[in-house]
Amino acid sequence: MHDPVNSAGLLLIGETSMSSGSDGPVLQLLGQYAEGAVRVAFHLTRDRDGALDISQEAYVKAMQSLGTLRKGESLRVWFNRIVVNLSRDWLRRKKIEQRGVETLRTRGVATVREPEAELQDREEAEQLREALMQLPLATREAVVLVCVEGFTPQEAAGMLGIPDGTLRSRLHDGREQLRKMWSDDE
């Protein structure tokens, strides 16, 4: 039976009936970025349904605007730029930035009995996510793309449409603020 998820747990969109068209190979390539898209959208919006919606919409946008992909440009960077822009639009619509943090616990994510160490890891990760959400959107974008997703500062600056120096400055501010919040929490 066809399994849409490969061994690394990544989606292989396009191996279905839709892939018979010319879009199939592109979708398959983009499919490997599904996890990252969900993650970026979630870290920027802090909304589970929003993150799924944004990342799914990113595929539609990507297929519509394939022409904007420049020669030699990384597909991952290009796709994540779409995700970032959609997340910004989503935040603008929902205006949740001012509303503050909505924790995963209230969204009903399953909590299972876990070993204590793992539970502590989860809690720490959760605290960090909440701390991330306290950052201003521009700073958060820089931290999420570079520190969480592992993009280079140049790639992140390109995705956000800002100069390298501005990104590095935002990154520095973000890390400082996070460090402060992190030490407060600890």
Added chain:
Amino acid sequence: MSDSMDKRLRELGEGTPFPVDWRAYEAEVLRRLAVEQQRERRRRWLWAAGSAFCGAAAMFVLMIWTIRTDAKPAEGAAPLMQVNNPSEPPPVHIPTPAGSPNEPVFVRANGKPEGIGAPFTRRIVRKDGRVGEIRFGGFSSADAPEGEISFISIVESGVR
């Protein structure tokens, strides 16, 4: 502390922050793509239909405009209506017989020849505006039942 924070941040970049049903996710992406494709097709169809309609409308307007412009007399041009001298007999319009304009042609009259036996000349105005004369030279045979006539010539005398 900083290292630990960086490590934690990097860990946030692994997997997804919540469980995702990838099958449902993929199905939803494909559904949205299908909807978008359909919308795009409809959009293209509407554009094509709109363009065709606009093109046809433009052609129609252009045609009407051309016809009206052609029909309008030029500034200072002679009036379209023939103004006759009351003393002259009214000009008649006749279909132009085939042949050279100034050569006599034989025509067959449909009526009886009574009353118009004598030769005569009459001014005519063609439908295209040219003026001429029709000269009737008499009947070829006065007894002919259908009034066979001859020596009709149409003489061009220029444009009005």
